[in-house]
Amino acid sequence: MDVDDDYYCDDYYCDDYYDDDISDGESYGDEEWTANDDEPHQLVADKRNRYVVLTEQQIRHRLGQEAAATAEVFSVPVDWALALLRHYRWDPPRLEEDWFSDQDRVRDAVGLGGDPGREGEEEDDEEETNLICGICMEGDKPAAEMASAGCAHRYCHACWRGYVAAAAAEDGGGRGLVALRCPDASCSRAVLRGMVERFFFADADIDGRDAYERALERDYVEARGLWMKPCPAAGCGCAIEIPIEGDGSGADLVCRCGHGFCWRCGGEPHWPASCAAAVGWAGEADAASAEWVLVHTKPCPRCRRPIEHGGGCRALRCADPCGLWFCWRCLGSIDETGWLAHDSCAEVRSPAAATEEELRRAAETLGAFLRYQDLWAANRRAQQLAEHEARLLGLRAGDKVDKGEVVAEAWEEVAEGRRVLGNACAQGQSMVRRRGGASARRRWELFEYQHGETDAVLDRLQQCAQEAATTAAEERELDRLLAVLAQQISVTRCCVDSFARAVEDLHGMPERD
Numbered sequence: 001m002d003v004d005d006d007y008y009c010d011d012y013y014c015d016d017y018y019d020d021d022i023s024d025g026e027s028y029g030d031e032e033w034t035a036n037d038d039e040p041h042q043l044v045a046d047k048r049n050r051y052v053v054l055t056e057q058q059i060r061h062r063l064g065q066e067a068a069a070t071a072e073v074f075s076v077p078v079d080w081a082l083a084l085l086r087h088y089r090w091d092p093p094r095l096e097e098d099w100f101s102d103q104d105r106v107r108d109a110v111g112l113g114g115d116p117g118r119e120g121e122e123e124d125d126e127e128e129t130n131l132i133c134g135i136c137m138e139g140d141k142p143a144a145e146m147a148s149a150g151c152a153h154r155y156c157h158a159c160w161r162g163y164v165a166a167a168a169a170e171d172g173g174g175r176g177l178v179a180l181r182c183p184d185a186s187c188s189r190a191v192l193r194g195m196v197e198r199f200f201f202a203d204a205d206i207d208g209r210d211a212y213e214r215a216l217e218r219d220y221v222e223a224r225g226l227w228m229k230p231c232p233a234a235g236c237g238c239a240i241e242i243p244i245e246g247d248g249s250g251a252d253l254v255c256r257c258g259h260g261f262c263w264r265c266g267g268e269p270h271w272p273a274s275c276a277a278a279v280g281w282a283g284e285a286d287a288a289s290a291e292w293v294l295v296h297t298k299p300c301p302r303c304r305r306p307i308e309h310g311g312g313c314r315a316l317r318c319a320d321p322c323g324l325w326f327c328w329r330c331l332g333s334i335d336e337t338g339w340l341a342h343d344s345c346a347e348v349r350s351p352a353a354a355t356e357e358e359l360r361r362a363a364e365t366l367g368a369f370l371r372y373q374d375l376w377a378a379n380r381r382a383q384q385l386a387e388h389e390a391r392l393l394g395l396r397a398g399d400k401v402d403k404g405e406v407v408a409e410a411w412e413e414v415a416e417g418r419r420v421l422g423n424a425c426a427q428g429q430s431m432v433r434r435r436g437g438a439s440a441r442r443r444w445e446l447f448e449y450q451h452g453e454t455d456a457v458l459d460r461l462q463q464c465a466q467e468a469a470t471t472a473a474e475e476r477e478l479d480r481l482l483a484v485l486a487q488q489i490s491v492t493r494c495c496v497d498s499f500a501r502a503v504e505d506l507h508g509m510p511e512r513d
């Protein structure tokens with residue numbers, strides 16, 4: 001078996017292909033990482049939520065190691081190992097069990113031949129000419145211009161290039177490349193990495209190797225979906241790995257590229273609000289504007305355009321081209337009946353479609369939304385301010401070391417608390433919108449109470465931090481202030497954590513009880 005030709009560059013995967021300093025993933029909670037990072041807000045989240053960001057190179061390294069190990073155990077080329085592992089969803093124990101109990105069956109399923117290393121080679125028999133390509137049907141090709149995936153189906157190089165390029169262009173980011181089979185419909189022979197790269201390389205300026213490796217990495221990460229996910233940012237090849245015993249709770253993650261996302265839904269970070277509440281919150285502005293129309297406007301009796309009564313006289317004129325004069329109270333036309341008839345007309349409160357109950361509910365959810373929207377915005381501003389303060393402290397030299405550190409920690413805690421309170425607004429609004437019975441109401445009231453308490457605790461911590469930062473107190477008084485501040489930090493952390501857990505407990509609560 002000759003695995004040392006151009007297509008089986010095993011060196012590509014061997015350890016010293018990479019710089020020595022690549023570890024198997026860097027934990028974002030590590031001290032050395034925190035020392036030279038200027039975005040302290042990421043760290044606060046990570047004190048509560050440990051996860052690892054893997055770069056593309058680290059993923060490649062890992063899957064390369066697995067492929068190399070499999071190749072060695074089975075005595076097959078690395079390309080074979082890649083095809084086998086991919087077929088077995090990167091589960092080496094399951095693959096080994098099947099392979100050693102019935103190797104032929106596994107080879108058939110994966111599309112491997114009996115003789116490794118023969119794929120893509122030109123016919124040895126140089127005398128053989130007048131071959132016909134099975135795709136373009138052009139005959140009279142010399143053997144040197146024909147290639148097969150190791151089976152009996154030979155095609156010309158131009159057709160191979162077209163075949164590989166078409167697979168690469170399919171949806172799914174190169175997924176077609178790693179799953180490629182012989183072009184012959186009746187043949188299931190796998191087209192291995194070496195073949196793909198050879199004919200992809202030859203084409204234009206696309207790096208075939210890179211396209212193939214990226215598709216493999218994606219496949220590898222997706223197979224580990226329970227504890228590993230690709231970063232959803234466009235163009236970022238990183239993946240996030242959570243501890244195997246974790247369930248992704250506290251599920252906001254920040255990738256190395258700076259993109260933050262929710263572990264569960266992949267959307268914008270929204271913890272501790274549930275994914276469903278976050279989706280609802282995103283559509284809340286539209287719903288609220290519909291409710292605003294319902295609550296604050298009445299339709300023109302002629303053209304049905306929603307019209308707001310700005311206060312004052314009950315006689316309103318609809319805008320052009322309608323131009324109807326009508327009475328806001330009874331929605332009757334004034335042009336037809338004259339103004340006197342409306343002295344004591346009956347109130348028509350809402351458009352015919354909306355019942356009084358609907359109107360009341362619309363007013364309630366609209367009011368809640370406007371309030372939560374303000375709360376959300378205020379918490380975002382407070383979070384950004386706190387992050388800014390923490391960053392400044394990280395840079396400022398000359399302060400007493402203790403003081404700078406403790407105050408920066410306080411600001412980080414404020415930022416984290418504000419983030420949690422802001423995100424929780426989505427959960428509050430979803431509770432208002434879903435309504436429900438008496439116990440749902442009690443849960444919402446408890447949520448409101450805890451939200452308010454946490455807000456007050458954060459205010460206190462912020463005051464303490466400002467006091468400690470600006471004080472001109474001498475040694476002993478300063479020590480006392482810092483001790484109070486440290487105490488306040490841990491009280492706040494407890495409070496924010498228990499609020500967040502309480503919000504998490506609301507996820508998936510029954511709609512009506």
Ligand SMILES: [Zn+2]
Binds near residue numbers: 136155
């Ligand atoms: Zn051809």
Ligand SMILES: [Zn+2]
Binds near residue numbers: 149151182184187
């Ligand atoms: Zn074939």
Ligand SMILES: [Zn+2]
Binds near residue numbers: 256257
């Ligand atoms: Zn990323």
Ligand SMILES: [Zn+2]
Binds near residue numbers: 264265266270275
């Ligand atoms: Zn989510």
Ligand SMILES: [Zn+2]
Binds near residue numbers: 301305324
């Ligand atoms: Zn009108």
Ligand SMILES: [Zn+2]
Binds near residue numbers: 342
């Ligand atoms: Zn009227």
